Amino acid sequence: MNAFDYEAPQSVDEAISLLSAGNGNVGILAGGTDLIAQLKEGRKIDLMLDLKQIPEATALSFDEDSGLSIGAATSCSKIYGYDVVQSRYPALVDCTSLIGSIQIQNRGTVGGNFCNASPAADTPPAVIVLGSTCRIAGPNGMREVAAEDFFTGPGQSVLQSGEFLVSIQVPTPAANSGAFFLRFIPRNEMDIAVANAAASVVLDSEKTTIQEARVAIGAVAPTPLLVADAGAALVGKAVDDEDAIEAACAASRAAARPISDMRGTIEQRIHLSGVLTRRAIQGAIQRAKES
Amino acid sequence: MPGKVHVTTTINGESVEFLCEPRQTILEVLRDQLDLTGTKEGCSNGNCGACSILVDGEVIDSCLMMGVEAEGQEIITIEGVASADGLHPLQQKFLEHAALQCGICTPGFIVAAKALLDQESDPSEERIRLYLAGNLCRCTGYDKIVRAVQDAASEMAE
Structure with a gap:
């Protein structure tokens, strides 16, 4: 060094x-x-x-009005160990508890996962579908950027020279909502995603119809992607509408523009984008029903 | 040339002060300056866990923490696991189950397993295997290590 x-x-x-x-x-x-x-x-x-x-960078707090504030330097294990995250933001537990090893989770942060901006990063899809905002400090004060707009390329983000990510603000989950994240790796732990996906849904009070939906996929493009067409395919549809879910999966496959590398081929990753989108949507619906 | 930084920390229950360059990892400080060579350097990039230490009770890879970050922290290394009365149950069970061959990974495994058993008294085999996934062993095939941790957990629960 x-x-x-x-x-x-x-x-x-x-x-x-x-x-x-x-x-x-x-x-x-x-x-x-x-x-x-x-x-x-x-x-x-x-x-x-x-x-x-820096207090703002290490804070981990929840407020019913403003939601969850995750300081950029808060470790993954602090996040998944926080009772509010466990009860209200299970999709954040999904992603923070499978990064690297326990040793890595005790040090690594969601803020660092964002700023490192790996296309295969595991926290952005869930943070994106939850509608989160990145709070960035710079010479001209604070600015806010939607999580899905933070990434500009592999290892690249909207951060300008002189700026740093202070915290990520995650809104309070709506009533009857649920979110879910998963990834595909060939083993059980200590690996980097071949592909990953997250979904969030808001259901009506009967919990039979999808009112809002967001889908994000990772490791299949230069940046994590919010797939707006996938979310749109679900809005207004019944929770058991297989055609709507298949349309969302097709939207993810269409949005994916992966590379072939040692972890997977273009064909496999496009296929996985659809499979993982389906499972993420089903997981999100299940959690919304149980909410 | 950046100057050295004065760091005050607690290691294995004792207050320790040292001077280090900002570019030194806590692993380098422990081994090269403080002569605590029980903590091993393996991959040096956070994959193998041989350099595992506890910082404020949490297991971390000391190759991925800077020495200057130790300021004000409570650090436990493998040298702090045994007590004056004798070996920690994990250490004893690693011996009894022959859960080591070359021994390079063993300090990391014991420190990581201690972190687990300090938090969870009766972890399942699956939980033990997941928790220790960040510690690599090239000799044993892991099975004896998992048995040793299970046996230590049973003994500590008695």
Whole structure:
């Protein structure tokens, strides 16, 4: 590792000052499971900026009006261990509890998963279908970006030089709603998604008709994708409308534009986009019925 | 050239101060400066778990934590697992079940298993295997390790 300075600012403002003084060559440290591995592989930085002393970046709180606030430096295990997440946001448990190992979950963060911007990242699909917002601090103050608009390419996001992700705001789930995330990997743990998917639905009070729906897929395009056509195919349809669910799966297959690599082929990933979309929708409907 | 940082932390119950460069991982500090060489370096990128330590009771890969991050934390390494009275039940059961061959992965397995048993007194075999998925062993085939952890859990529950 090359030599660098280390700072652990106590506030967002202090972090912004350090970022602007850092000439763009700053490594932002949350859990370090990506950053430190990259530094060992030769990435060079002048300053390591540790977010874990900033209250907004480590907060994990829920408010009925504003929803769930996940500080960007909050570990996956803190998130899935939080009783509100377990009871109200099970799709966040789905994704945070299957990343890497327990050792990685105790350090790695959803904020880091977003900023690392791997196309195969496991937290974005669920965060996207829950209608979340990324809160970004920069020299000109705070700005908000919808989770589905955060990613611009492999390893690339909307973050500009001098900015950092402070927190992710997840709205309070609507009545009669449910969300679900899953991925396909050839083994049970410690792997990277061949493909993944999440869905959320809001049902009517009878829990027979879908009023709102969102579907997102990952590892099948340069960025995680919100598949608007898949959600639209479900709206107004009965929860057991097989044709509607198949239309949503077809929308996901159409949206996927994967590559072939050591984890899977283009054909397999397009097929999986449909299969995982179906299972995510069915899982979300089941949870909405049980809500 | 960035200067060294003064870090105050607690390791195995004792207050410890050290100076480190920001680029040093806590694994390097433990092994090279503090002579706590029980924690092993395996892959050095968070896949193998040989360098597992507890930080505030949570198991982490020490190759993926910087030394400067130890400020104010409570760290337990393999050297802190046994008590003055003797081996921890996990250590004893690893011996009895021959749950190690070359031994390089063993400190990490014991520290990770301790984290599990500190939280859950009666984990299922599936839970043990999932919890220890971040620890790799090239010798044993894992079965003896899982039996040792199950046996230790039973003994600790008595």
